[in-house]
Amino acid sequence: MEPITQHTGLVYPLNRAHVDTDQIIPKQFLKRISRKGFGQYLFYNWRFDEKDRPREDFSLNQPKYQDASILVGGENFGCGSSREHAPWALEDFGFRIIIASSFADIFFNNCTKNGILPVVLKEEETQQLIKNAEKDDYYLTVDLEAKEVYDNAGFQTTFDIAEYPREMLINGWDEIAVTLTHDDKITAFEKDHVVY
Amino acid sequence: MTKPKTIIEKIWDKNVVHEIPNRPSLLYIDLHLIHEVTSPQAFEGLRMKGRKVRQPKRTFATMDHNVPTVHTNVIKDEISKLQMDTLRKNCEEFDVPLAGMGHKHQGIVHVIGPELGLTQPGKTIVCGDSHTSTHGAFGALAFGIGTSEVEHVLSTQTIWQAKPKTLNVKIDGELGTGVTAKDIVLALISKYGVDFGTGYVIEYTGEAIRKLSMEGRMTICNMSIEAGARAGLVSPDQTTIDFLEGRLHVPSGEEFEQAKQDWLSLATDPDATYDHTVTLNASEVEPQVTWGTNPSQCIPVNGYIPNPNSKDDPNAQQEIKHSLEYMGLEPDIPINSVPIEHVFIGSCTNSRLEDLKQAASVIKGRKVSDKVNAIVVPGSQTVKAKAEELGLDKEFLEAGFEWREPGCSMCLAMNGDAVPPGERCASTSNRNFEGRQGADARTHLVSPEMATAAAIAGHFVDIRTFV
Ligand code: SF4
Numbered sequence: 001m002e003p004i005t006q007h008t009g010l011v012y013p014l015n016r017a018h019v020d021t022d023q024i025i026p027k028q029f030l031k032r033i034s035r036k037g038f039g040q041y042l043f044y045n046w047r048f049d050e051k052d053r054p055r056e057d058f059s060l061n062q063p064k065y066q067d068a069s070i071l072v073g074g075e076n077f078g079c080g081s082s083r084e085h086a087p088w089a090l091e092d093f094g095f096r097i098i099i100a101s102s103f104a105d106i107f108f109n110n111c112t113k114n115g116i117l118p119v120v121l122k123e124e125e126t127q128q129l130i131k132n133a134e135k136d137d138y139y140l141t142v143d144l145e146a147k148e149v150y151d152n153a154g155f156q157t158t159f160d161i162a163e164y165p166r167e168m169l170i171n172g173w174d175e176i177a178v179t180l181t182h183d184d185k186i187t188a189f190e191k192d193h194v195v196y
Numbered sequence: 197m198t199k200p201k202t203i204i205e206k207i208w209d210k211n212v213v214h215e216i217p218n219r220p221s222l223l224y225i226d227l228h229l230i231h232e233v234t235s236p237q238a239f240e241g242l243r244m245k246g247r248k249v250r251q252p253k254r255t256f257a258t259m260d261h262n263v264p265t266v267h268t269n270v271i272k273d274e275i276s277k278l279q280m281d282t283l284r285k286n287c288e289e290f291d292v293p294l295a296g297m298g299h300k301h302q303g304i305v306h307v308i309g310p311e312l313g314l315t316q317p318g319k320t321i322v323c324g325d326s327h328t329s330t331h332g333a334f335g336a337l338a339f340g341i342g343t344s345e346v347e348h349v350l351s352t353q354t355i356w357q358a359k360p361k362t363l364n365v366k367i368d369g370e371l372g373t374g375v376t377a378k379d380i381v382l383a384l385i386s387k388y389g390v391d392f393g394t395g396y397v398i399e400y401t402g403e404a405i406r407k408l409s410m411e412g413r414m415t416i417c418n419m420s421i422e423a424g425a426r427a428g429l430v431s432p433d434q435t436t437i438d439f440l441e442g443r444l445h446v447p448s449g450e451e452f453e454q455a456k457q458d459w460l461s462l463a464t465d466p467d468a469t470y471d472h473t474v475t476l477n478a479s480e481v482e483p484q485v486t487w488g489t490n491p492s493q494c495i496p497v498n499g500y501i502p503n504p505n506s507k508d509d510p511n512a513q514q515e516i517k518h519s520l521e522y523m524g525l526e527p528d529i530p531i532n533s534v535p536i537e538h539v540f541i542g543s544c545t546n547s548r549l550e551d552l553k554q555a556a557s558v559i560k561g562r563k564v565s566d567k568v569n570a571i572v573v574p575g576s577q578t579v580k581a582k583a584e585e586l587g588l589d590k591e592f593l594e595a596g597f598e599w600r601e602p603g604c605s606m607c608l609a610m611n612g613d614a615v616p617p618g619e620r621c622a623s624t625s626n627r628n629f630e631g632r633q634g635a636d637a638r639t640h641l642v643s644p645e646m647a648t649a650a651a652i653a654g655h656f657v658d659i660r661t662f663v
Pocket of ligand 1: 260261304305306325327543544545603604607608625626
């Protein structure tokens with residue numbers, strides 16, 4: 001997984017609450033057996049009509065957002081199905097940072113295991129960022145070392161993230177390799193552990 | 197005397213392998229359930245790194261999401277077939293037990309776990325599926341994980357977890373006739389919202405929960421995720437023990453007596469405290485119908501579709517408006533006047549034998565409306581076989597329902613069973629999200645009894661007066 005310490009990028013605003021993982025990547029695309037190539041199906045039912053033509057009225061289809069790497073969404077982002085295809089699709093499309101006022105637990109976890117940083121800000125702040133990005137080409141910087149988000153026009157705020165996912169993201173660690181350094185403890189535990 | 201503990205703390209303490217200050221703990225996983233959709237990339241990851249499955253015997257696989265429910269011997273969808281073949285190969289290569297297509301135990305992962313006695317009190321259970329919370333009904337700590345975590349559990353039999361906060365959802369009072377576990381959980385989410393459980397593990401307590409069957413408890417725990425909680429559980433009691441005794445993977449004889457003692461001792465201690473408590477009075481719950489695009493957008497069957505103007509907050513107005521538009525509904529009309537075209541009885545929420553029995557009991561010789569397509573999809577081969585022994589298949593078929601092969605089917609419409617665009621379905625499943633049952637499909641969540649009644653009437657009806 002690619003480490004992430006500080007990232008500056010174009011913001012894509014998605015002003016909707018409760019965006020669920022089926023909207024992020026509809027189920028008809030879950031049948032592949034590799035982790036790659038899901039970006040083309042991101043938000044598919046919003047981006048394309050029944051004849052697979054791009055829907056002009058969906059904002060992510062506008063040329064100005066094509067290089068966006070930061071998504072700012074509404075509350076309870078990523079609710080619903082546990083499918084990790086959702087962060088795979090976001091990452092493959094080019095998003096490295098998702099900002100929202102709250103995230104569903106499993107989605108949050110899945111992001112951090114795939115080099116995507118989920119950032120929790122206050123609802124007023126996300127609304128402000130969404131407005132800014134709807135108006136102009138809007139860039140933000142997210143600093144995971146300092147736990148800060150800022151632009152070059154005076155917006156500046158801090159965020160909280162637990163130490164563990166922060167460390168994993170900053171170092172781009174393979175979690176299994178880390179766990180396997182505790183292999184002896186797992187083996188010792190298994191000796192006395194009762195499972196019927 | 198030791199400090200009183202909740203069942204959540206007891207399971208946690210029993211299964212922590214290693215703790216590091218200010219970090220998640222390494223938690224041992226007792227049962228890892230697997231299905232075809234969220235596992236291929238995990239096995240691929242193992243292969244790429246030359247890793248093995250640490251405990252194949254604590255792993256169990258089935259096929260459910262993609263499986264066809266008609267003509268199951270020829271799988272027309274090439275990509276679904278590839279996913280199922282991949283699971284079969286992976287299970288062979290890594291020695292994981294599999295109840296795949298054609299196996300007499302195949303079925304929805306959350307139906308077969310309890311049915312086979314794999315699900316037991318005190319176990320930590322994970323699966324690459326958000327409705328893993330279902331297994332909590334037995335007093336297990338069970339939650340959904342992503343594919344990277346599936347790979348992690350396969351290879352280490354552990355997962356890094358922060359100790360959860362505890363939420364007591366206390367449901368007292370007596371359920372009225374015709375009101376079910378499904379109505380309790382819908383009413384609960386409608387009262388407290390789709391994220392009141394976020395960050396918590398829920399324990400459902402109170403006399404109404406105690407009186408429920410294991411099936412009813414599973415229905416409630418199943419939808420914990422719709423309240424934002426990754427896990428929801430019920431302390432084990434005699435009902436739990438009676439359900440488990442004699443099941444395939446449950447020990448017998450003396451070992452069962454020992455297990456029984458251990459299991460009952462896991463129940464929350466009388467004076468244990470929770471981080472937070474919410475309550476619901478079961479006697480006030482009425483049969484529920486969702487009208488919108490998340491499970492909290494729900495009203496009693498005799499209620500009226502909400503009007504956006506009834507809210508002051510512009511965001512709340514917008515949310516209602518958006519949902520009404522998607523659902524093709526006008527505000528202020530009675531929900532029981534809305535005609536439906538489809539009925540789906542199935543899913544890990546409501547496809548067990550008890551659900552099918554209750555659904556069938558509503559028929560009473562009547563027929564499905566000629567404007568409605570209604571299907572019944574049993575949760576597993578075992579449920580199907582037992583239902584057929586009881587003649588339920590005939591009752592459904594005679595009434596005009598279709599009787600299908602087990603699988604997830606129209607709950608998420610991945611296998612080709614879908615609600616066509618713009619059409620309306622009364623469904624016993626758990627999610628009414630946009631597109632869940634097919635592109636532009638409109639879903640109303642209800643109990644199995646309410647679904648049958650709607651199939652017959654062609655619109656929603658109050659089951660309490662539908663005699
Ligand atoms: S029945 Fe529906 S909710 Fe349950 S596991 Fe299958 S797809 Fe998921």
